[in-house]
Amino acid sequence: MELDRIDARLLDLVQRNNRLSSEDLGAKVGLSASGVQRRLKRLRSDGIIESDVSIISPKAVGRNVTAFVLISFERDRADIIDRFKRTISKMPEVMSGFYVTGQADFVLLVTASDMEDYEYFTRRLVHEGSDIKRFETMVVLHRAKAGFTVPMESIACW
Structure with missing residues (x-):
């Protein structure tokens, strides 16, 4: 699907704050509220916007x-990969x-309440994934950045 500069600007805005009203978005991109709603509906139906979510602090x-x-x-067999997915x-x-x-074949981002909970998770994962050869864990000491923002500058200048 072709994206124009207004689509790119809308995508940039809603991925940073999906609670902006259609009126607020329209004022920022030069469209009416109904024009914004039509574009967002198309972007969702075309699969460009996959989901509208809130990012929760795991520690909170x-x-x-x-x-x-x-x-x-x-x-490396398709049935093993598909089962693991x-x-x-x-x-x-x-x-x-x-x-x-x-x-590695897979990288997982995992959360647990404590190390006991994580151990329980790993036991279930290894039990379910009997074809696992190697399992390596890297515990996050500090989350320096979190988000799912996709850079939009390359699509269209605004």
Whole structure:
């Protein structure tokens, strides 16, 4: 889908603050509120806007441990990969999961209330993923930046 400069500006604004009203957005991009609503509806139906979410502080809700988990498999087979994707999609502790190139097959962003909770998660994950060859954890000491903002400058200048 072609995106024009107004689409790009709208996308930039809503990904930074999805609570802006159509009137506020319209004032910032030079459209009426109904014009903004039509564009946002199209951007959602075309799959450009995947979701409207709020980013929650894990610590504020008792999730005091954040970790990156690198997973490598014994064999690189489609059925193993697909099964693992289904498994992690059902695990609420997995905030994000990526099938990657390099030394690991998957990188997971995981949250837990404490190390005991994390250990319980790892036992379930290893039990479900019997083809796991290597499992490496990197515990986050400090979250320097969090977000899902995609740079829009390359799409259209505003």
